[in-house]
Amino acid sequence: xxFFKLIIEYDGADFSGWQLQNHRYRTxxxxxxxxxxxxxxxxxxxxxxxxxxxxxxxxxxxxxxxxRTRLQCQxxxxxxxxxxxxxxxxxxxxxxxxxxxARYSVKSKIYKYVILNQKTRSPLxxxxxxxxxxxxxxxxxxxxxxxxxxxxxxxxxxxxxxxxNDSILRNTxxxxxxxxxxxxxxxxxxxxxxxxxxxxxxxxxVGTLVQVGLKKxxxxxxxxxxxxxxxxxVPAPAPAFGLYLWCVKY
Amino acid sequence: xxFFKLIIEYDGADFSGWQLQNHRYRTxxxxxxxxxxxxxxxxxxxxxxxxxxxxxxxxxxxxxxxxRTRLQCQxxxxxxxxxxxxxxxxxxxxxxxxxxxARYSVKSKIYKYVILNQKTRSPLxxxxxxxxxxxxxxxxxxxxxxxxxxxxxxxxxxxxxxxxNDSILRNTxxxxxxxxxxxxxxxxxxxxxxxxxxxxxxxxxVGTLVQVGLKKxxxxxxxxxxxxxxxxxVPAPAPAFGLYLWCVKY
Numbered sequence: 001x002x003f004f005k006l007i008i009e010y011d012g013a014d015f016s017g018w019q020l021q022n023h024r025y026r027t028x029x030x031x032x033x034x035x036x037x038x039x040x041x042x043x044x045x046x047x048x049x050x051x052x053x054x055x056x057x058x059x060x061x062x063x064x065x066x067x068r069t070r071l072q073c074q075x076x077x078x079x080x081x082x083x084x085x086x087x088x089x090x091x092x093x094x095x096x097x098x099x100x101x102a103r104y105s106v107k108s109k110i111y112k113y114v115i116l117n118q119k120t121r122s123p124l125x126x127x128x129x130x131x132x133x134x135x136x137x138x139x140x141x142x143x144x145x146x147x148x149x150x151x152x153x154x155x156x157x158x159x160x161x162x163x164x165n166d167s168i169l170r171n172t173x174x175x176x177x178x179x180x181x182x183x184x185x186x187x188x189x190x191x192x193x194x195x196x197x198x199x200x201x202x203x204x205x206v207g208t209l210v211q212v213g214l215k216k217x218x219x220x221x222x223x224x225x226x227x228x229x230x231x232x233x234v235p236a237p238a239p240a241f242g243l244y245l246w247c248v249k250y
Numbered sequence: 251x252x253f254f255k256l257i258i259e260y261d262g263a264d265f266s267g268w269q270l271q272n273h274r275y276r277t278x279x280x281x282x283x284x285x286x287x288x289x290x291x292x293x294x295x296x297x298x299x300x301x302x303x304x305x306x307x308x309x310x311x312x313x314x315x316x317x318r319t320r321l322q323c324q325x326x327x328x329x330x331x332x333x334x335x336x337x338x339x340x341x342x343x344x345x346x347x348x349x350x351x352a353r354y355s356v357k358s359k360i361y362k363y364v365i366l367n368q369k370t371r372s373p374l375x376x377x378x379x380x381x382x383x384x385x386x387x388x389x390x391x392x393x394x395x396x397x398x399x400x401x402x403x404x405x406x407x408x409x410x411x412x413x414x415n416d417s418i419l420r421n422t423x424x425x426x427x428x429x430x431x432x433x434x435x436x437x438x439x440x441x442x443x444x445x446x447x448x449x450x451x452x453x454x455x456v457g458t459l460v461q462v463g464l465k466k467x468x469x470x471x472x473x474x475x476x477x478x479x480x481x482x483x484v485p486a487p488a489p490a491f492g493l494y495l496w497c498v499k500y
Contacts, residue, residue: 009370009372009373011373011376057374059374081370081371086373086376088373090370091370120327120339121336121339122259123338123339124259124261124378126261128374
């Protein structure tokens with residue numbers, strides 16, 4: 001048996017997220033497994049570094065799988081890209097050790113969130129960012145980011161209707177090691193790195209930062225979110241289509 | 251009668267170009283005139299700064315029209331954007347003098363062309379740039395750009411099957427005042443400004459620059475294109491979906 005790691009880019013707009021579901025839904029996992037079946041003529045399960053929701057994009061999603069084959073990495077990559085649709089591509093196929101696990105071996109993940117802060121919507125950037133028509137105060141957002149950064153119990157930033165199992169609810173402490181806010185023209189890019197993310201954690205953090213930037217929420221409330229650990233204090237999560245799983249570190 | 255100027259952004263992917271054609275085709279002009287009809291309850295002709303081909307995008311296309319109305323610019327803009335589809339938007343509506351003509355008053359135009367110089371295709375950038383898998387030599391491309399820049403007879407860079415009328419063929423001298431090549435990560439962005447462009451001139455110039463960057467064509471040939479003025483020497487034009495009409499100056 002040989003073990004492989006895939007580095008994957010996808011446009012999330014037309015996917016019902018990463019995870020294989022019922023056959024009526026088009027998922028990233030489903031498309032890749034279908035391509036693998038074409039190549040190896042049998043069912044191969046892939047394990048992703050984690051799920052992404054419907055609409056969420058990825059520049060560097062990672063998945064692993066095992067197969068008995070004599071094919072070279074490059075040949076597997078070419079064959080996969082031949083079968084994959086235009087909104088999904090494999091940038092690299094890398095052979096790994098048997099003990100590599102795409103989910104459990106993760107050291108940290110980086111997400112980027114793109115906000116477009118301009119009055120009118122952008123046809124060229126639609127499905128790619130969250131357009132906020134009113135001006136955002138970057139200084140306030142950066143101050144709030146400093147409070148969010150660090151090791152905290154992020155339970156208050158987890159999705160209210162989270163369907164995660166009990167073991168995850170038992171430990172909702174995460175360490176956000178990076179939380180940068182950069183301005184590029186009309187775009188505001190939030191880059192966030194952590195040792196792990198709770199369900200909808202990035203989108204809840206960005207939703208909060210935007211409310212702070214609009215002066216509809218102050219920083220005291222963020223401390224309260226940590227203390228009271230209730231999702232009820234957090235504003236609506238930022239929409240999925242502005243979010244990019246940027247890279248996964250092992 | 252009052253006179254207005256529109257600043258327009260569109261994603262060219264699903265348009266059969268700018269110009270109104272037969273009703274089976276979806277065009278930018280057609281969509282805007284349809285929206286104007288909804289607002290003013292009568293047929294209003296718009297004049298664009300120039301046509302763009304199917305697939306070509308615009309960040310700052312300009313069009314003008316005249317109408318008897320008491321509506322404010324902002325109200326016209328809001329109403330237009332309400333009726334326009336998601337791949338087309340009006341960023342500004344500006345009232346102009348009666349002697350403003352969207353095509354004849356043009357001083358210069360800026361186009362950008364986006365090349366993605368990486369091995370694998372990019373799902374997130376598809377329909378937005380031209381992916382070139384082999385490495386491009388930027389130094390050679392910049393040297394060639396220096397030769398192309400300036401006042402020349404660009405007839406050799408005009409489309410071979412150009413359907414322009416005789417008056418245009420009589421004068422094919424244009425002045426390229428800017429031709430910059432910038433690298434941004436895996437992207438190579440060609441920015442070109444001229445007092446006017448012949449049909450497919452930008453795409454033919456970019457097609458030539460790419461062949462130079464791939465070392466399949468040398469700079470001597472460019473001088474020959476100028477001298478002999480024949481389209482036969484120019485390589486295939488760069489594809490439409492990497493091209494952006496960036497701004498129009500008056």
